Amino acid sequence: MMDNKYLVEVQNLQQYFPVAGGKLFEKKVVKAVDNVSFGIKRGETLGLVGESGCGKTTTGRTLLRLYEPTSGKIFFDGEDITKVNMLPYRQKMQIVFQDPYASLDPRMTVGDIIGEAIDIHHLASSKKDRQDQIISVLSTVGLNSEHANRYPHEFSGGQRQRVGIARALAVNPQFIVCDEPVSALDVSIQAQVVNMFEQLQEEMGLTYLFIAHDLSIVKHISNRIGVMYLGKMVELADSYELTFHSVHPYTKSLISAIPIADPETSRKSKRIVLEGDVPSPVNPPSGCRFRTRCPYADELCAAEEPEWKEVSSGHYAACHHLDKVN
Ligand SMILES: Nc1ncnc2c1ncn2[C@@H]1O[C@H](COP(=O)(O)OP(=O)(O)O)[C@@H](O)[C@H]1O
Numbered sequence: 001m002m003d004n005k006y007l008v009e010v011q012n013l014q015q016y017f018p019v020a021g022g023k024l025f026e027k028k029v030v031k032a033v034d035n036v037s038f039g040i041k042r043g044e045t046l047g048l049v050g051e052s053g054c055g056k057t058t059t060g061r062t063l064l065r066l067y068e069p070t071s072g073k074i075f076f077d078g079e080d081i082t083k084v085n086m087l088p089y090r091q092k093m094q095i096v097f098q099d100p101y102a103s104l105d106p107r108m109t110v111g112d113i114i115g116e117a118i119d120i121h122h123l124a125s126s127k128k129d130r131q132d133q134i135i136s137v138l139s140t141v142g143l144n145s146e147h148a149n150r151y152p153h154e155f156s157g158g159q160r161q162r163v164g165i166a167r168a169l170a171v172n173p174q175f176i177v178c179d180e181p182v183s184a185l186d187v188s189i190q191a192q193v194v195n196m197f198e199q200l201q202e203e204m205g206l207t208y209l210f211i212a213h214d215l216s217i218v219k220h221i222s223n224r225i226g227v228m229y230l231g232k233m234v235e236l237a238d239s240y241e242l243t244f245h246s247v248h249p250y251t252k253s254l255i256s257a258i259p260i261a262d263p264e265t266s267r268k269s270k271r272i273v274l275e276g277d278v279p280s281p282v283n284p285p286s287g288c289r290f291r292t293r294c295p296y297a298d299e300l301c302a303a304e305e306p307e308w309k310e311v312s313s314g315h316y317a318a319c320h321h322l323d324k325v326n
């Protein structure tokens with residue numbers, strides 16, 4: 001048994017994907033997630049941010065065992081679930097996907113999409129009970145019984161994402177990975193959907209891993225936020241602490257990138273504007289992976305990987321030069 005402070009915990013999680021097209025006998029891998037450790041407390045929202053390709057989706061899917069981890073451990077409610085049969089845990093741990101267009105089968109009605117989730121876990125005692133459950137969960141996400149007979153293409157993007165949320169909720173989960181659930185939606189309805197996630201959490205005591213590439217979306221909904229860069233977690237802290245007292249140069253650059261519309265946040269942090277692109281996770285830089293874009297990088301950063309340290313209570317970061325940066 002693990003420390004039960006966390007509902008979900010990963011230790012040294014690693015996900016390497018084989019890459020096609022390497023030279024003969026040369027096995028290349030994408031180090032999508034490389035030794036990441038964090039826990040999510042019961043009832044909290046842990047935000048996970050970082051640029052596209054840094055490993056957020058892979059982290060979320062691997063901790064649900066939708067991908068088998070290359071190494072590391074996964075715990076749910078104190079149980080080591082790294083190698084167990086996941087079927088009973090599928091009910092407790094759900095996911096809402098980024099793209100509501102791609103994640104709903106276009107040939108199934110909304111009622112069947114939700115009913116399927118109910119059937120997999122044998123949650124209905126009769127046909128009527130099944131139908132009642134479908135209608136009840138649709139109303140939970142702001143849809144109605146009429147919608148059950150329609151197909152995904154008949155819905156707007158926001159409504160489709162509500163269907164995706166209803167499908168996740170239909171099995172009464174305790175934990176949901178929300179993988180950029182509003183990124184594909186019109187800006188005008190993003191806040192609505194985020195508010196709905198918050199409300200559902202309050203009503204049902206849900207625990208979320210809430211993924212976004214944009215810090216400005218997660219900082220409101222998250223209790224704590226983790227920042228990833230090229231397969232690594234570089235900083236993790238309470239949401240307010242991370243927004244106003246970040247210590248890692250990469251986090252500072254993300255905060256610098258928040259539009260001026262949010263002057264309070266951007267003013268309090270030293271501005272760091274990054275140049276260049278994220279290097280390939282097939283061939284990450286030696287030492288600190290961020291060093292090729294970091295204004296503070298020196299030989300030490302190239303030679304040694306920085307340690308993941310607690311810099312103040314509950315605030316973690318991995319950087320050799322926290323003194324210089326701050
Ligand atoms: N199934 C896969 N097979 C091979 N490479 C993958 C796979 N999924 C993701 N990757 C690679 O892993 C890295 C991390 O991807 P991903 O987790 O999707 O990042 P994010 O969600 O932060 O944008 C990227 O370089 C991506 O191309």
Ligand SMILES: [Mg+2]
Binds near residue numbers: 056057058180
């Ligand atoms: Mg992603």
